[in-house]
Amino acid sequence: MGDVKRTKLLIIGSGPAGYTAAVYGARAMLNPVLVEGLQPGGQLTITTDVENWPGETAIMGPELMAKLRAQAEHVGTEIISDIVASVDFSKRPFVAVADSGLVIEAETVVIATGASARWLGLPNETRLRGKGVSACATCDGFFFRNKHVAVVGGGNTAVEEAMFLTNFASKVTLIHRRGELRADKTNQARLFANPKVEMVWNATVSDVRGEDGVSAIELTDTQTGAVRALDVDGLFVAIGHDPATQIFKGQLRMDEEGYILVEPGTPRTDVPGVFAAGDVTDKLYRQAVTAAGMGCMAALEAERFLAHGAAHETREAA
Missing domain, CATH: 3.50.50.60 (FAD/NAD(P)-binding domain)
Known part of the structure; x- marks a missing residue:
């Protein structure tokens, strides 16, 4: 087994959903760890002009992702340039093993691995x-x-x-x-x-x-x-998309196309403490701004999950 890192919040994947979850998680003092994945920044890094991002008349996709990454780091996110190769969501703390051998134990997880166009x-x-x-x-x-x-x-x-x-x-x-x-x-x-x-x-x-x-x-x-x-x-x-969910099969409920199923209107998966945000669960809108919104929701849900869990444990101890 490689080195072990422990965190309250692990974010798997980058892009608008992952980086936004990181910003909100860091501001909630969860000291998040974000593993960037195979394509740091997601699909927007191969996009040229972005003209539908709020507050930006026009911005290059890679520049927008660089700004989001810098903001996530600025507020305290630890960003790791690696790929998560396997996960174990059967018990808490959840365990993720990276390609490098790094083992990450996390109290909550946000999955933001996205989907790629065919x-x-x-x-x-x-x-x-x-x-x-x-x-x-x-x-x-x-x-x-x-x-x-x-x-x-x-x-x-x-x-x-x-x-x-x-x-x-x-x-x-x-x-x-x-x-x-x-x-x-x-x-x-x-x-x-x-x-x-x-x-x-x-x-x-x-x-x-x-x-x-x-x-x-x-x-x-x-x-x-x-x-x-x-x-x-x-x-x-327009021949379809492939969600990047291979490593989560058998761990989370998915639809027939491999998209992670969440409770309607929330980023909650069927495993308490594990959340999904962005194109990995959204096959309808697939927009940077909606992915960012879901990343925000996922981080807020992680914060609430941890707060309620801690309160429950305190009552049990008493």
Whole structure:
């Protein structure tokens, strides 16, 4: 066993949820320990302009995360650059073991490991990410006013993203690899009734073209193999997200997609003293500001849990 560190509050993961939980936890004198994880700062570190963060007209994603991290450290959070490899939530104190061998014993835990968008796996898709390629219409739709954008996917997320984009774009082309959508019928009816939406059936996106921004996408017909170009100004990939919850399986209740289930309106999991915040439990909003709000809630819940637990132990001792 490696070195052992003890804390009242362990935060697993960074990003808006983790750093905000750290700020509130530190201000509550819980002396939190935050383990950053594989991608310190979360998905915003690979985002360019952020224009929907309160108080910032425009800020780069990595800069915003650096500010949040600095604030968490300033108020007293101990930040560890490591990855939690395993956890044991069967009894308190909870135990987390990091890749380095460090063992952390914690009275409460906030899980803020986030979720990552599924991508198509195209080389130019990665190169043009943030330059016309996106996985979040709510985040980036504003930048495509009066432009032609494409959405790839066939489920409710893809349909909802396409419908949202019609508020800004002059035309939205939804591309699906099959001949019918998986989205529910109500969403499909709304989509098909919108004059700004055009469907491309039985096609996959096989490449993204452009130098400093998206200029076109390459479509491959799934039935004939024929390849053609479609001129667009942006591509939104809406084929789902994967929550980073692998190490918590068997420890916490999750839904069929691996998102951690919490008590409605709270960050409480089914294990008292363990809380979840941000995209690891939220598959509806997926916004930095909502993740931060949930991080705040989780830290406040941890503080209350510890206060009530201490009061109970005092009464039992008497």
